[in-house]
Amino acid sequence: MPLTTPERARITAVILAGGAGRRMGGEDKGLLDLAGRSLTAHVLECIRPQVGQVVISANRNAARYARFGVDVIADETPGFQGPLAGIAAALAHIDTPLLLSLPCDTPFPPANLAERLQRQLAATGADLAVVHDGQRLHPVFALLRRSVLPALQAYLASGGRKMHTWIATQRHTTVDFADAATNFDNINTPEQRDRLAARLTGIVSNTTSAP
Template identity: 45%
Template sequence: MKADTTLAILAGGRASRMDGKDKGLITVAGRPMVQHVLSRVRPEGMATLIIANRNQDAYRALGFPVFGDERADYPGPMAGMEVALQQAETPFVVVCPCDTPRLPPDLIERLHQTQQAQQADVVVANDGEWDHPVILLLKRELLPSMQAFLSSGERKIAVWYRQHTLARCTFSGQANDFANINTPEQCQQMEQALANNDPL
């Protein structure tokens, strides 16, 4: 699994609801959010990329290659996925956002299990009720399809998914693990939850 997979952390958003602060670098429970994500889901030795459009030196200090979107005007998370597929050298890429600091530690393993069981092109994490469309496993060979989709002006991830064999990896009863931070209030709630190891 480690040898055939690259982990890509998306940290390229504008964070408009966080007063424009770079979410991945916001400190929660003593560490930047991006470090929580890395420590929870990344197996030792797995190739890792960070996709960031700002503060690239700060992200690079974590010890991983950093790349920015190649498309102008912040076209959304698919632009970051495109860069991840371009830069990865492995058959599979697992994508996670930088603002989900409580992801399940077995996330990558279970995404792979679902991919193998269903021979899917795309595997999306699901908490039993909702899909989490930017927490997923992709085949790197999907890059030309994604490039064509974005070049056509499309941006909706769910529309692109439907062009491929899609599977859902279900984490029933673990909705809290997929909570993301979009506002200062949510940041405070997550700080307390992480400090106390409590559910949100």
């Protein structure tokens, strides 16, 4: 059953767009074009109806991200320390009890992402619910209680950066999204972007040529 308005209001989504994009030649992936819109615009469109509010985690091009009309949060530590740094900054910023993290480089996340993570978090009483696609964990797709912030800050302060390692230390649950595995296909390289763009163009031209 879809989340109710009060349930959605308890969740802030953070779109993580603060990475170095090394495999993309150092480009800011969140602003990359796919089918005429930035990757961040695709993710924002999908996630906005699922939650109460959205913020963007970005470390460059603040003015361009500001045009999305939501809060833009930079990491507290410079130098691209990884997704956990963005999640920590977002947890410190929000005033909702739950944070939904998701990356900017996965343009079509499932339309029931927040709902399924929230239902399992509530049912298990865990502090974190993480996506599993049937093959592997996708730790950047997670619903976290705000109360995990001190533990995350301590992990980062100790030099920890790995999501899998930190999640393993927390009371977590995994949510099976095997039925939606392709929704978690992401874009890391120019070739992956071009392939997906070509597929989308095919879909559009097939649709428009239909009788």
